[in-house]
Amino acid sequence: MKKAMMTFWSQGYDRTSMSDLTESMGLNSPSIYAAFGSKDQLFQEVVELYLATEGQxxxxxxxxxxxxxxxxxxxxxxSAEVFTQPHKPGGCLVTLGAIHSGKKSTEIHQLLSEKRNNATQMLKDILVQGKMSGEISEKSNVEAIADYYIAIQQGMSIKARDGAGKDSLLKIAELAMNTWNTLT
Known part of the structure; x- marks a missing residue:
C-alpha cells in the first residue's frame, strides 16, 4: 500500500496508470483488482494511509x-517539514492528488476536496477556541483566517512540488505569521 501511496503522491491520480501501480506494487492487475476492487478504491485507501501517516x-x-x-x-x-522530506515526493498528496476533475475522476476530486475542507475545519475549530479564550478578537472572522492559512499551506505544497526546499517554505510560513496580529 505504501508503494501505491508513493506512486499516486508523485504522479497524481489521473497520471497514474494501472501499469504504474503494478510496477510499483509488484503485483499484477488482477491481484490489485481482487484486493482493492478498482483504482478509485485503491486511491481512497491510499489517501487514508497518507492522512494517517504524513498528515498525522x-x-x-x-x-x-x-x-x-x-x-x-x-x-x-x-507542513514545510513534511512537504520537503527526503526520498518522498514534494508537496501534499491531498492538495496535489487530483486538482482537475475530469469525467473519470469526479469522485476522487470530491474526496480530496472534502479532505482539504476537513483541514480547514480543523484549523477553524482551533481558531474558534482562540476566540473563546480571548486570544482572538470577537470581531475577527475565523473562517476567513482559516481559509487564508490553509491557502498558504496549499501554496507551500505547490512550491514544494516545484522544488522549493524546507528553508524557502519556512520563510513563507514566517511571512504568513507576520499577518497574525492584523488578522486576529
Missing part, C-alpha cells in the same frame, strides 16, 4: 499546541 505528522503537532497562534504556526512549519 502535521496535525498531531498542531493539536499539541496550547494556543491558536502557536497551533497555526506549527501547522505551517510542520
Amino acid at each position: 505528522l502535521i496535525w498531531s503537532a498542531v493539536k499539541a499546541e496550547s494556543n491558536a497562534r502557536s497551533a497555526t504556526e506549527k501547522m505551517l512549519n510542520m
Whole structure:
C-alpha cells in the first residue's frame, strides 16, 4: 500500500496508470483488482494511509499546541517539514492528488476536496477556541483566517512540488505569521 501511496503522491491520480501501480506494487492487475476492487478504491485507501501517516505528522503537532497562534504556526512549519522530506515526493498528496476533475475522476476530486475542507475545519475549530479564550478578537472572522492559512499551506505544497526546499517554505510560513496580529 505504501508503494501505491508513493506512486499516486508523485504522479497524481489521473497520471497514474494501472501499469504504474503494478510496477510499483509488484503485483499484477488482477491481484490489485481482487484486493482493492478498482483504482478509485485503491486511491481512497491510499489517501487514508497518507492522512494517517504524513498528515498525522502535521496535525498531531498542531493539536499539541496550547494556543491558536502557536497551533497555526506549527501547522505551517510542520507542513514545510513534511512537504520537503527526503526520498518522498514534494508537496501534499491531498492538495496535489487530483486538482482537475475530469469525467473519470469526479469522485476522487470530491474526496480530496472534502479532505482539504476537513483541514480547514480543523484549523477553524482551533481558531474558534482562540476566540473563546480571548486570544482572538470577537470581531475577527475565523473562517476567513482559516481559509487564508490553509491557502498558504496549499501554496507551500505547490512550491514544494516545484522544488522549493524546507528553508524557502519556512520563510513563507514566517511571512504568513507576520499577518497574525492584523488578522486576529
